Amino acid sequence: MNMNGYRCMACSANQAADFDGFLCPACGGNLDISYDYAAAAKEIGGKFPEGCPDLFRFSALLPLRQPRSPFPLRVGGTPLYPAPRLGELAGLRKLYLKDETLNPSASLKDRASAVAVARALDIDAGVISVASTGNAGSSLACLAAATGLSAVVFVPASAPTAKLTQMLAFGARVLAVQGNYDDAYDLCLAASDEFSWFNRSTGYNAFTREGKKTVAYEIWQELGGRAPDRVVVPTGDGNILSAIWKGWCDLKAVGLIDQLPKIDCAQSEGSAAISKTIRRIRSNNNPAVDWSTLEIQEVKASTIADSISVDQPRDGLAAVKAVIQSGGEAVTVPDQEILAAIPEMASTAGVFPEPAAATPWAAVKRMVREERIAADELIVCIVTGSGLKDITNARSVAGEPQLIEPSLEAVRDAVKTGSGFTR
Numbered sequence: 197m198n199m200n201g202y203r204c205m206a207c208s209a210n211q212a213a214d215f216d217g218f219l220c221p222a223c224g225g226n227l228d229i230s231y232d233y234a235a236a237a238k239e240i241g242g243k244f245p246e247g248c249p250d251l252f253r254f255s256a257l258l259p260l261r262q263p264r265s266p267f268p269l270r271v272g273g274t275p276l277y278p279a280p281r282l283g284e285l286a287g288l289r290k291l292y293l294k295d296e297t298l299n300p301s302a303s304l305k306d307r308a309s310a311v312a313v314a315r316a317l318d319i320d321a322g323v324i325s326v327a328s329t330g331n332a333g334s335s336l337a338c339l340a341a342a343t344g345l346s347a348v349v350f351v352p353a354s355a356p357t358a359k360l361t362q363m364l365a366f367g368a369r370v371l372a373v374q375g376n377y378d379d380a381y382d383l384c385l386a387a388s389d390e391f392s393w394f395n396r397s398t399g400y401n402a403f404t405r406e407g408k409k410t411v412a413y414e415i416w417q418e419l420g421g422r423a424p425d426r427v428v429v430p431t432g433d434g435n436i437l438s439a440i441w442k443g444w445c446d447l448k449a450v451g452l453i454d455q456l457p458k459i460d461c462a463q464s465e466g467s468a469a470i471s472k473t474i475r476r477i478r479s480n481n482n483p484a485v486d487w488s489t490l491e492i493q494e495v496k497a498s499t500i501a502d503s504i505s506v507d508q509p510r511d512g513l514a515a516v517k518a519v520i521q522s523g524g525e526a527v528t529v530p531d532q533e534i535l536a537a538i539p540e541m542a543s544t545a546g547v548f549p550e551p552a553a554a555t556p557w558a559a560v561k562r563m564v565r566e567e568r569i570a571a572d573e574l575i576v577c578i579v580t581g582s583g584l585k586d587i588t589n590a591r592s593v594a595g596e597p598q599l600i601e602p603s604l605e606a607v608r609d610a611v612k613t614g615s616g617f618t619r
């Protein structure tokens with residue numbers, strides 16, 4: 197294992213690898229796992245192992261004792277699709293979609309849960325808990341089921357039915373909180389403390405970032421050993437975004453790339469705490485930010501994109517840092533544009549996103565309109581979760597089927613009066 201220890205995201209205090217807390221003992225900030233990059237570079241030798249496509253092939257840069265997957269499910273190894281017809285709609289020539297809907301529970305969160313569950317096994321934790329808008333919970337439930345661990349999920353009672361159903365079917369203990377995600381989060385913290393559960397919650401648990409960062413390694417491989425110009429990431433707590441930035445920084449640290457991509461933060465206008473902070477920093481024209489005192493102002497979140505509906509981002513500092521350091525954009529879009537992006541992606545690229553996962557494409561179109569990106573940039577949108585997880589919102593924009601009598605005459609009528617029956 198090439199893990200060195202932990203470093204605080206806010207005050208930079210270091211902890212040794214055997215530290216058994218979750219937050220910085222000096223300031224309460226979130227921790228980031230650090231590596232001996234020289235040793236990792238030597239182990240990697242210029243190329244990650246091929247063969248089994250799951251994310252455990254990146255073990256040289258994972259903080260786990262076991263270099264192999266502890267469960268039979270394949271997490272990671274998702275496709276990066278070129279999406280030329282979708283790109284053309286906005287005049288873009290090199291648009292790609294990283295399809296994370298193909299993970300075991302149909303979202304990118306499986307990467308975080310895989311590493312967190314492997315960590316729970318490393319330290320012999322029997323019960324693993326999580327606060328979730330829906331996907332982290334269904335993903336933890338899935339991977340705990342595959343390992344025989346017990347999962348306890350705190351989720352807002354308003355979470356989409358499909359996500360709740362997944363958690364229940366995977367056999368988790370589901371506590372549906374009569375409140376929002378922020379209430380569920382605080383409750384999970386308190387309960388995990390009281391019952392000594394291993395808390396996998398986003399931001400709080402440093403191991404989630406380590407799983408999610410492997411998206412960057414895969415994109416690097418799939419692009420033939422280079423970074424794109426931009427990676428556009430749907431953002432609520434900010435953990436996925438900061439993880440993807442970390443993945444690229446890791447690749448640079450082990451000598452596999454020279455050029456880092458920009459990381460763009462895509463948010464709903466109704467849940468934009470991170471974007472607002474980035475804009476505030478930039479409007480001050482003061483690039484030297486004191487991260488130890490940076491405040492991220494809470495918002496009263498309201499958006500149809502449930503996965504990115506967050507009052508107080510739980511990994512906000514790391515995400516703000518990532519966007520500022522990478523020179524990326526902070527883009528906010530109204531819910532109507534998020535909704536419109538769902539059938540557009542599905543019908544033009546064949547990839548069906550949930551609302552949060554459609555947000556990057558809505559953000560890309562906005563950036564093109566505002567001339568913040570150029571037509572020849574190589575852009576990767578991260579499709580973080582499947583459209584099947586929230587069919588209510590998708591159905592509201594997908595249109596209605598045409599109801600017909602069971603007769604050929606009725607089909608003839610439909611063809612005569614409707615469109616889409618010929619090339």
Ligand SMILES: Cc1ncc(COP(=O)(O)O)c(C=O)c1O
Nearest residue numbers: 331432433434435436503580581
């Ligand atoms: C599908 C999907 N997209 C995006 C996000 C946002 O990730 P983060 O909260 O780390 O910013 C989530 C988190 O729940 C998610 O489930």
Ligand SMILES: [Zn+2]
Nearest residue numbers: 204207220223
């Ligand atoms: Zn600290």
